[in-house]
Amino acid sequence: MNEKLLDRLEACLVEVQDHLRDELLPFWLSRGVDSEHGGFLTYFDGDGQATGETVKTLVCQTEMIYTFSSMHRAGLAEDKALSIAQQGVEFLIERFWDEQNGGWFWTTERDGSPLDTSKIGYGHAIAMHALSEYGMASGDLRGMEYATKTFETLQSLAADNLNGGYYEFFERDWAKKPPGPKGGDRKSLEAHMRLMEAFTNLFEATGALIYHDKTREMIDLIFRHMLHPEYGTGIAQFSPDWTPQREIMVDDTRSTDRDADDPEGRPLDNTIYGRNVEFAWLLTHAVKLLDLDVNTYRQPIQKLYDHCLTHGIDHERGGVYSEGPHDGPARGKNKEYWQQAEGLVGFLDAYMILGDEKYLDGYDKVHRFVFDHMIHHEVGEWFPLFDDRNTLLRDDMAHAWKSNFHTVRSMIQSESRLLKILM
């Protein structure tokens, strides 16, 4: 590596470390815990002030558990992070678990009274991911007990034993939701990627063969159905038999900053840059942990990174665009916070696996945008959204679907990769 690139990466490392320890951690160690009812409140405006909103979502409760547990595992704010995670786990089990039907409610009131009692596959994947992370951090068996219960419930009530994979959108009693806007006839790359991630973590936490096999099944399932046959890029949504569908926003599930104008959904020829890159590095992590042959996955991983590098990066102003066709320039050019977060980890991983310095240039393009624009340094968290001219479009620091998950994980994972690269 040339001296100049080395110097830039060393400067990046310092920025990452400082942001993680001096901005993100102080922000979250002093915010988010609901000291009155337990669990988390993750509504903060552009000044980091609580907005007063109180609906608790499964996504944010579990993401916060994951993040504080992962902080502990990374040796950051150890005892405090763990005790914050622990009270989150207690609230989650006490309030979100549906004793009658199994599975996790989707949202609750602040005090934990059930609000939206739907069962959403994606949320169950995050719950397994978070509870196994908490289990590894704490050794507290309650985390693993409920991770296992989540797995068994999903296997019993959400698996599609005809087509493979899992249905994703259910009523309280696990009856499938109606098709269309309620999602009952949709399967997604996102949920199956989160399941791959969750099963990987369950395998790391337990060493149990079943989670090794389930991780492998999710990898093979994604390769068989969910990547473009020619370009290898991700396809967002499918019918139950894996016919690609135009991606719609499913009602009442989560917001997105990639709003679709057409009620029929996004074009069929559409892929999401940050999702592709996130999949590539999660896949690499899974392949290593499962002790599979990394070489088998080199070419598909390269396709994913090269597509993002060629079409998904704003080479002029920095950052990762949202989405575009499987081949050709970006169409959706807003810059979402989570896609930047995954881009950082991904391009460092790409360099480590593939050895080409062009990925470090890619990293640098995203890093500069994040550190010069997206991070609200005075407050400590990241803005959620910019347009392609780097104009701020939203300034809230956290909301019902934005917690500390992507930002803190990105910094922890980037730091460890930068340290290895610079070693």
Place this chain on the structure above:
Amino acid sequence: MNEKLLDRLEACLVEVQDHLRDELLPFWLSRGVDSEHGGFLTYFDGDGQATGETVKTLVCQTEMIYTFSSMHRAGLAEDKALSIAQQGVEFLIERFWDEQNGGWFWTTERDGSPLDTSKIGYGHAIAMHALSEYGMASGDLRGMEYATKTFETLQSLAADNLNGGYYEFFERDWAKKPPGPKGGDRKSLEAHMRLMEAFTNLFEATGALIYHDKTREMIDLIFRHMLHPEYGTGIAQFSPDWTPQREIMVDDTRSTDRDADDPEGRPLDNTIYGRNVEFAWLLTHAVKLLDLDVNTYRQPIQKLYDHCLTHGIDHERGGVYSEGPHDGPARGKNKEYWQQAEGLVGFLDAYMILGDEKYLDGYDKVHRFVFDHMIHHEVGEWFPLFDDRNTLLRDDMAHAWKSNFHTVRSMIQSESRLLKILM
């Protein structure tokens, strides 16, 4: 229906009723219960004398539970049948359930000490079928509790969430068995048909939507992968991704009277008459219970019955041959007891669905062979095997893999169909 056929069927009904009440029931109400240890001992020679063998198999323990429960539901030997089933359920739960890993052991010693601790998918299907039948007969919640536990265990540990369906051959801890003769790389029509049958019974017993959906998935799975694309006849074995394989006998699972000469297995172009006909009537039962449109299934059901009628029946000497190509005359011409049992029910069902009297002629050909040759009237049960010249090849009344399941069910189901047809 012409007078002559009507007369013959009326005579058949009397024979069926007499055999069921005066031969089968007395045979089994005085035999089979292990009064010392509980559970069942099903080893009887040609005179109906206990042979002294004592290995208890999951298949026979659960089949006996099913049969005695079904006798109770059919209004036969009510209290006694139920108490016999109940002690079988108690022994099964006490001795065959693996508390540590979940699931049922494959064989035990007479006293219930585990012998072969393998987990076999086929056996778990029969267990769900038997325990839900016992639940419907008795109202005893223990049956449904363990039927549900079996379902959850199978979903968690045996499902193939990549290719659909279920793996079938496992070690005690649910690690997949090695490929080849241990079956670790095999899926079968038999196991998935038994699962369809079990899920149908679970739905009947509980009304729970999940069992409706699982039954439907098994029906669709069998149609998608396990029937010959042109002839609609059953294919016995597959690789995990549903590529048809030559049927091998899997080690240590069960004996068959269709012995294969070639260690590589049976020819790829091979189908089993009795299995096809059994599938057709179990499918019809499932379709009705699920309230699906029977017309959708009329043509495939007709193909299955017509294939057996054309190639599988010995029109000269009576009875159902064992197996043959998907199109063309029978190759394996021995006559197995269970294929006769399923043929009887099937051809009556075929007439009721399809309305063609040729199926009643088919019934008559099987009925006469069964009643004139296969049933050992003086003792009360059926001989297991004849050759194509109706020469007796084996004379034991029951053994490790032959209980009262096929014979009693055949008589109960044939009686109810004959009564409807003759009404």
